[in-house]
Amino acid sequence: xxxxxxxxxxxxxxxxxxxxxxxxxxxxxxxxxxxxxxxxxxxxxxxxxxxxxxxxxxxxxxxxxxxxxxxxxxxxxxxxxxxxxxxxxxxxxxxxxxxxxxxxxxxxxxxxxxxxxxxxxxxxxxxxxxxxxxxxxxxxxxxxxxxxxxxxxxxxxxxxxxxxxxxxxxxxxxxxxxxxxxxxxxxxxxx
Numbered sequence: 001x002x003x004x005x006x007x008x009x010x011x012x013x014x015x016x017x018x019x020x021x022x023x024x025x026x027x028x029x030x031x032x033x034x035x036x037x038x039x040x041x042x043x044x045x046x047x048x049x050x051x052x053x054x055x056x057x058x059x060x061x062x063x064x065x066x067x068x069x070x071x072x073x074x075x076x077x078x079x080x081x082x083x084x085x086x087x088x089x090x091x092x093x094x095x096x097x098x099x100x101x102x103x104x105x106x107x108x109x110x111x112x113x114x115x116x117x118x119x120x121x122x123x124x125x126x127x128x129x130x131x132x133x134x135x136x137x138x139x140x141x142x143x144x145x146x147x148x149x150x151x152x153x154x155x156x157x158x159x160x161x162x163x164x165x166x167x168x169x170x171x172x173x174x175x176x177x178x179x180x181x182x183x184x185x186x187x188x189x190x191x
């Protein structure tokens with residue numbers, strides 16, 4: 001039996017576990033887009049993992065075959081060595097004790113920033129983020145207009161609106177706006 005794809009393995013495992021008769025009822029199948037679902041069905045039919053049980057109107061009911069259940073009974077680790085014994089590809093793996101490959105990321109960076117609900121973003125000393133610039137301008141007594149925020153951050157208007165929406169949601173800031181006749185709308189962080 002050839003190796004199963006991750007999708008095929010997930011569908012078979014869920015189908016065996018839940019004892020479903022129709023793969024269309026499985027979450028691991030249904031989570032894919034319709035075009036992908038059709039390719040999954042065709043691939044599983046080619047490998048003999050599915051059989052067409054019956055047709056209901058325009059819909060064909062596909063069920064797991066006995067070979068699908070046998071394929072899942074074989075652990076993935078047992079299937080891998082057979083494939084590995086084929087021609088080696090690429091460079092040989094480094095022996096243990098070798099230093100790991102650099103990831104291209106700066107050391108100490110995990111890609112995610114901790115969030116704070118205090119309204120102040122966490123920054124390195126001496127470095128001000130654009131979010132902090134917006135917060136500082138909105139914290140002033142007179143607040144800030146959209147054009148002032150655009151000029152200070154060098155962002156477009158829609159980006160400023162998005163940043164303020166994020167600050168409302170994630171930092172729990174109460175950002176209000178007022179509009180006086182003949183003047184621009186002024187945004188402020190409510191005290």
